Amino acid sequence: MIREQSSERVSLPRQRVRSTTGEPMVWLTAMGLTIGLVMVVYLIGLIIVNGLAAFWPERVAQIELREGSKAGINEARQLAGKIVKTQQKPVQGDGTRDQREWQVMVGNKEVYGFGFKYLDYADIAKVSYPMDIMLIARLEYGDAIGTPVDLQIKGAGTIPATDVEFPSRLQSLVTEVTQRREAIKRIEQQDVGRINAKMDALRLQQRALERSQQPGTSVPAAQLQPLQNAMAALQAEYEVLARRASELRSQQNDHVLTYRLITGEDRRLALGKIVHVSFPNQLSIWQRLGLFLHNLWVFLSEEPREANTEGGVFPAIFGTFVMTLLMSLAVTPFGVLAALYLREYAKQGLIVRTVRIAVNNLAGVPSIVFGVFGLGFFVYLVGGTLDHLFFPTALPTPTFGTGGIMWAALTLALMTVPVVIVATEEALAAVPRGTREGSLACGASKWQTIQRVVLPAAAPGILTGLILAMARGAGEVAPLMLVGVVKLAPTFPVDSLFPFVHLDRKFMHLGFHIYDLGFQSPDADAAQPMVFATTLLLIMLIVLLNVGAIWVRDRLRKKYAMGAF
Amino acid sequence: MIAELTKTVEPLKITDPILNIDGFYFFYGNKEALHNISLVIPRKRVTAFIGPSGCGKSTLLRCFNRMNDLIEGIRVSGTIRLDGEDINAPDVDVIQLRRRVGMVFQKYNPFPKSIYENVVYGLRIAGVKNRTILDETVEKSLRAAALWDEVKDRLRESALRLSGGQMQRLCIARAIAVQPDIILMDEPCSALDPIATSHIEDLMDELKQEYTVIIVTHNMQQAARVSDYTAFLYLGELIEFDETNKMFTAPAKKQTQDYITGRFG
Numbered sequence: 001m002i003r004e005q006s007s008e009r010v011s012l013p014r015q016r017v018r019s020t021t022g023e024p025m026v027w028l029t030a031m032g033l034t035i036g037l038v039m040v041v042y043l044i045g046l047i048i049v050n051g052l053a054a055f056w057p058e059r060v061a062q063i064e065l066r067e068g069s070k071a072g073i074n075e076a077r078q079l080a081g082k083i084v085k086t087q088q089k090p091v092q093g094d095g096t097r098d099q100r101e102w103q104v105m106v107g108n109k110e111v112y113g114f115g116f117k118y119l120d121y122a123d124i125a126k127v128s129y130p131m132d133i134m135l136i137a138r139l140e141y142g143d144a145i146g147t148p149v150d151l152q153i154k155g156a157g158t159i160p161a162t163d164v165e166f167p168s169r170l171q172s173l174v175t176e177v178t179q180r181r182e183a184i185k186r187i188e189q190q191d192v193g194r195i196n197a198k199m200d201a202l203r204l205q206q207r208a209l210e211r212s213q214q215p216g217t218s219v220p221a222a223q224l225q226p227l228q229n230a231m232a233a234l235q236a237e238y239e240v241l242a243r244r245a246s247e248l249r250s251q252q253n254d255h256v257l258t259y260r261l262i263t264g265e266d267r268r269l270a271l272g273k274i275v276h277v278s279f280p281n282q283l284s285i286w287q288r289l290g291l292f293l294h295n296l297w298v299f300l301s302e303e304p305r306e307a308n309t310e311g312g313v314f315p316a317i318f319g320t321f322v323m324t325l326l327m328s329l330a331v332t333p334f335g336v337l338a339a340l341y342l343r344e345y346a347k348q349g350l351i352v353r354t355v356r357i358a359v360n361n362l363a364g365v366p367s368i369v370f371g372v373f374g375l376g377f378f379v380y381l382v383g384g385t386l387d388h389l390f391f392p393t394a395l396p397t398p399t400f401g402t403g404g405i406m407w408a409a410l411t412l413a414l415m416t417v418p419v420v421i422v423a424t425e426e427a428l429a430a431v432p433r434g435t436r437e438g439s440l441a442c443g444a445s446k447w448q449t450i451q452r453v454v455l456p457a458a459a460p461g462i463l464t465g466l467i468l469a470m471a472r473g474a475g476e477v478a479p480l481m482l483v484g485v486v487k488l489a490p491t492f493p494v495d496s497l498f499p500f501v502h503l504d505r506k507f508m509h510l511g512f513h514i515y516d517l518g519f520q521s522p523d524a525d526a527a528q529p530m531v532f533a534t535t536l537l538l539i540m541l542i543v544l545l546n547v548g549a550i551w552v553r554d555r556l557r558k559k560y561a562m563g564a565f
Numbered sequence: 566m567i568a569e570l571t572k573t574v575e576p577l578k579i580t581d582p583i584l585n586i587d588g589f590y591f592f593y594g595n596k597e598a599l600h601n602i603s604l605v606i607p608r609k610r611v612t613a614f615i616g617p618s619g620c621g622k623s624t625l626l627r628c629f630n631r632m633n634d635l636i637e638g639i640r641v642s643g644t645i646r647l648d649g650e651d652i653n654a655p656d657v658d659v660i661q662l663r664r665r666v667g668m669v670f671q672k673y674n675p676f677p678k679s680i681y682e683n684v685v686y687g688l689r690i691a692g693v694k695n696r697t698i699l700d701e702t703v704e705k706s707l708r709a710a711a712l713w714d715e716v717k718d719r720l721r722e723s724a725l726r727l728s729g730g731q732m733q734r735l736c737i738a739r740a741i742a743v744q745p746d747i748i749l750m751d752e753p754c755s756a757l758d759p760i761a762t763s764h765i766e767d768l769m770d771e772l773k774q775e776y777t778v779i780i781v782t783h784n785m786q787q788a789a790r791v792s793d794y795t796a797f798l799y800l801g802e803l804i805e806f807d808e809t810n811k812m813f814t815a816p817a818k819k820q821t822q823d824y825i826t827g828r829f830g
Binding site: 442456457559 | 630632635660661663664667668670672674675676677678686687689690691723736739740743
């Protein structure tokens with residue numbers, strides 16, 4: 001037939017036409033990818049730079065102002081502080097004057113009334129970095145900046161700042177003070193905490209006894225006496241500890257540091273209020289690096305101070321970690337079992353298909369809706385019922401009838417369960433039919449086949465689902481705000497007091513911490529470096545979680561060497 | 566279809582049958598796949614099922630250990646008796662049946678576990694925990710499958726690292742570890758190279774000392790090489806069943822002769 005039509009054959013163009021080679025598409029897709037990558041790299045880079053800059057010890061400048069400048073504090077001619085930001089003034093200029101300005105962290109919030117100040121370039125006469133300027137991190141009111149005058153040591157007289165021994169004596173005393181502060185904290189949190197827990201238990205017992213009495217009668221003395229004896233003994237213990245703690249506290253105020261502000265006035269500060277002292281302009285690059293690492297460590301391991309704008313974020317790290325762990329523990333059995341039933345046991349028909357569609361849609365529900373559901377169902381309904389059944393003596397103070405780490409973990413587990421179900425179903429479907437048949441032919445029941453052959457082979461895919469679920473859950477903030485996250489938690493959800501894991505406690509969370517610092521902080525300027533640092537930390541934590549899970553999945557994959565996952 | 570006879574038929578005498586198939590029909594939904602199969606499988610012999618594609622040999626084979634139960638919408642009638650007991654009776658424990666009737670598949674399917682764990686799989690699911698018994702079974706089965714010398718030093722390694730022929734022998738070892746009465750083999754060599762194929766064929770000769778072997782094969786020459794009895798199926802019907810040497814030298818039905826000589830198929 002082709003032979004008949006050879007005279008009518010269409011002649012194809014000899015050269016390749018541009019549009020058919022697909023070159024423009026290559027450029028287009030590459031460009032799309034590049035734009036995406038550039039945005040991500042820019043974002044991560046911005047966070048890294050700003051986040052790490054929060055820890056890098058900067059020098060403190062002494063700025064001499066021009067004649068007649070009104071920029072000084074209390075009409076002083078000089079300013080001292082860390083130069084935090086350089087920017088164009090956000091006002092219309094006439095093009096003649098230099099519109100740049102500096103933001104300077106001047107510290108000494110309790111004296112000046114503010115901690116940061118904007119300074120026009122035009123007002124600056126001279127900038128120098130004197131060696132003797134001191135930066136003091138304090139328990140209250142943030143940092144203090146000044147030159148040292150002298151150190152009053154109880155029982156050993158006064159050492160002037162010019163003395164050669166001054167810096168070393170100062171540092172050793174600060175170390176002593178810090179250790180004593182740790183001891184006080186240990187007494188108050190651990191020892192007294194233990195006593196408080198026991199006393200609470202006794203008080204609840206007493207309440208239970210009182211409640212079980214007939215109205216009008218009182219509890220017989222024989223029952224009450226042992227409780228009251230125990231409480232008295234605990235009270236005595238407490239008194240001893242309280243006395244020791246107050247002894248230590250008063251020792252904290254034994255030594256006093258006097259320093260002079262740039263505005264001229266002298267200030268006195270009890271050493272007990274000092275967290276850290278440094279002479280920023282004297283530091284070599286190595287000392288700076290050491291201080292940088294020290295700051296990083298403090299950030300990761302200490303508790304926050306000053307409405308979360310100073311100090312560390314350790315409780316938030318711990319809370320995020322524990323909550324993500326609990327969430328994973330909750331979501332894995334639910335998700336895997338549900339997927340197992342849908343894929344292996346349920347008769348494939350209309351109902352199963354509807355369930356699958358419903359599960360997929362659940363993944364698209366806004367997270368705040370999950371928060372509201374968690375609040376209504378878990379907190380009020382289930383928590384309230386639990387309180388009535390198991391903790392009636394504590395009422396009306398709710399134990400589980402209020403937000404807590406368990407409800408937060410369960411709410412997030414509910415939110416991420418669709419991800420796990422879908423990934424598990426795909427992984428189960430990827431196990432080759434031959435493997436299943438081989439197991440059945442050996443005389444295994446269906447459940448034995450699933451348990452011994454199918455599930456292990458599907459494990460890498462299931463782990464993929466878990467990774468996705470964890471990554472999504474660890475970053476969500478909106479639902480948590482309703483079910484158990486707080487700005488500042490006095491205790492950890494896991495500690496050394498029985499029963500060690502306190503599922504009813506409220507907790508701190510890194511994501512919420514960022515929100516709180518950024519939008520609810522009383523001092524936005526002081527909080528800014530912390531926001532970046534905490535964001536960087538949260539990103540790194542999630543990356544770490546993912547990398548860890550990917551590593552486990554790769555090892556499983558090598559072991560099982562099959563499937564597309 | 567009634568095939569033409571080429572000579573008078575003497576009824577085949579099987580003295581020691583293990584499987585009696587009687588008037589067996591098999592339906593995939595409404596489609597008839599096996600029509601009135603009546604057959605006797607002799608004990609401790611190799612029986613081959615041959616026939617062109619789609620004639621129902623694999624279907625029939627899979628009926629013997631009820632692997633077709635996995636497919637939705639199937640229907641059977643007639644009886645298959647294993648040592649006198651109907652295997653399709655409603656009170657039959659399929660798991661017990663599958664322990665007595667083992668299967669080796671066309672595409673070898675070792676589990677993603679160690680070689681050791683693959684072989685003892687059948688024992689573990691039956692509840693055997695005694696380490697000595699497991700170890701002994703592993704050695705015995707791997708020796709019987711002619712694989713022991715090649716893997717005895719790497720029993721804990723992943724089974725997926727073996728070659729194709731080794732994996733198929735591992736599957737055979739796995740099947741015989743539970744001491745079945747019958748071993749079903751569904752085209753066991755079709756995915757293997759000739760050397761591996763010859764290993765497995767040699768193996769079948771030894772296996773029949775202990776086990777009854779039923780093999781489905783596409784390869785007529787293989788059937789002629791390894792089997793004692795051969796059944797020829799065509800379009801769901803049993804055309805002829807006889808001793809192998811008789812079937813291949815002087816088949817009773819013309820259709821058989823046409824197939825064997827390559828006129829169709």
